[in-house]
Ligand SMILES: Nc1ncnc2c1ncn2[C@@H]1O[C@H](COP(=O)(O)OP(=O)(O)OP(=O)(O)O)[C@@H](O)[C@H]1O
């Protein structure tokens with residue numbers, strides 16, 4: 001049996017109550033994102049069910065969840081890429097999305113990719129400034145296909161930030177990067193977030209990444225939020241605290257410690273293309 005993904009483990013995790021999720025962000029300012037009773041189905045298949053979510057202005061929220069739990073579906077709604085007809089959904093008008101692949105147009109130079117769709121004056125100067133902020137001042141005129149993976153994701157971040165979004169949505173943006181590059185991009189994201197203060201929703205499979213970056217972590221299962229953790233500790237002091245919280249979140253995700261060969265086989269059976277690491281159990 002697939003021990004790591006045994007659905008019975010999930011049955012023990014009850015969805016959080018409506019009040020629990022909403023109360024967290026009601027501290028004065030109205031939320032930047034507000035969903036009440038949000039539901040999304042494909043045919044008869046309900047993917048998100050009766051979901052309530054607030055994200056405060058400037059808050060950094062990470063969303064964890066097993067494959068197929070509805071993370072991208074939720075993110076697409078918040079990005080305005082998916083319909084939410086007649087539902088109680090409020091999202092900022094200014095949004096930007098960063099995906100797992102950079103989605104740069106190969107026939108446009110890097111600065112032109114960043115400038116794409118910008119209106120107003122000084123478009124090249126604005127694109128340049130954004131690229132300088134992500135450390136790509138020397139690659140303005142490069143073709144996207146000549147960028148490394150980390151550079152391409154930094155260009156994608158510049159393209160998102162040049163729009164000065166109130167809500168930045170990221171769907172596994174660092175998943176394809178090696179560990180060292182990912183660490184550096186984490187630092188960059190925190191620096192950019194501190195400077196610009198958008199609300200952020202980061203979809204990730206990496207529990208350690210979520211702990212290192214977020215104000216709040218949500219776990220989605222079968223379209224319901226089943227766990228929520230708010231992290232008060234300063235980001236620089238989080239390495240020491242990751243142990244217990246990490247175990248707890250992995251428990252919510254239906255994974256315990258990696259114990260035996262059966263478990264490892266189960267991991268590779270489920271997702272053969274994704275390198276396994278203890279912080280990336282999917
Ligand atoms: N356009 C669509 N039509 C039908 N089913 C869809 C569509 N988009 C998503 N789904 C289904 O909705 C479910 C949730 O998909 P979603 O992409 O949101 O999962 P996810 O949590 O992002 O997974 P992963 O971690 O693998 O990216 C899946 O079962 C998927 O097959």
Ligand SMILES: [Mg+2]
Pocket residue numbers: 071072073171
């Ligand atoms: Mg997804």
